[in-house]
Amino acid sequence: MRRPFALALLAASACTAMGANPTGRRLERMQASLRWRGDGFMDLLPRQDPGIIAATSRFIQGGSEYASPSTEIPIVARTRASFATPPKRGLRVTWLGHSTLLVEIDGKRILTDPVWGERASPVTWAGPKRFHAPPLPFEELPEIDAIVISHDHYDHLDYPTVLRLVDSDVPFFVPLGVGAHLEYWGVPPHRIHELDWWQEAELGTHRLVSVPSRHFSGRSLRDRDQTLWTGWAIVGPKHRAYFSGDTSFFPAMAQIGERYGPFDVTMIESGAYNQLWADVHVGPEQAVEAHRLLRGRVLIPVHWGTFDLALHGWTEPIERVLAAAKKHGVVVLTPRPGQSFEPGVDAPPKRWWPDVPWSTTDDEPVRASSRNRRIPAVRFGTPRPEFPSWP
Ligand code: ZN
């Protein structure tokens, strides 16, 4: 292939992976949201942004020498047959790496932030690369009832994976605006359900609820906060699960716990943190605090162990979660990528990662700003978010 032509093809494919901006009725609906501030979505609390220069210079200084594993991650290889028998008590969670989880709950299978791609990036030749192969090959995925997406960052909304899902009939539940990307990539509109915070979608006997999170969005330099970010409460007839997506800490997590908890399991992001961006990633200690506010029974820390997205050691998130959990008597489950867990049935998974040096919370604390800022209580029974519009 002639070089200019090959380069043009590469650029075109990167542009396609960046997705599309919402327009028309979709945009009107976004603009009607209480979260819309005129040129994009507004976060729950004022966001202290380090700015691209400070963040880049921090990255240039470098991070832990243990940022990625030096030995192979002992994944549990799975096939479709692994899921042929339903969970004994109705709930089984399988961590497929990073924020991809297969949640089997009261007879339904729900897949969160499906990422089978090799890199969390718009291009196939650069960007954070997986530490381990997907423990469940995509072709082996059992029948799925719904996919929930938390936001449009590359490590959560994976273009190559969405392309493989286009020909299925699985519905997507996404925050406002994210449907524009899906439609652009070929997912038919009738399979896309876009929700604002506190809105619920019915899935037969189950409810999928978009719950507030504190993060940001964007797939290029030009679309920051143009789509919403969200967490998900998955409410079945007998069990309840919470999936954080990416979020920082905010006191109103207690409102999610009051309204939709107690949760049999919480799946909370625990990696990719740094004090510089503590208003967009929760970090290990606050993940444990969040779990308590959410009224969770067991915590599965996710968003670690698959991609190197920050500066900390690759095992540091789980070490710090365990240290914080011990102080508060929180039960933490640490499955290997690919491992399933059935609460009340399985013994807690054993430690599987190596002992490598890590920084403690005293060395490198992570605390969100505005932690004590009061947010008025949610008025129950209203379909709209009741969080105030911050100036
Ligand atoms: Zn993100």
Ligand code: ZN
């Ligand atoms: Zn992420």
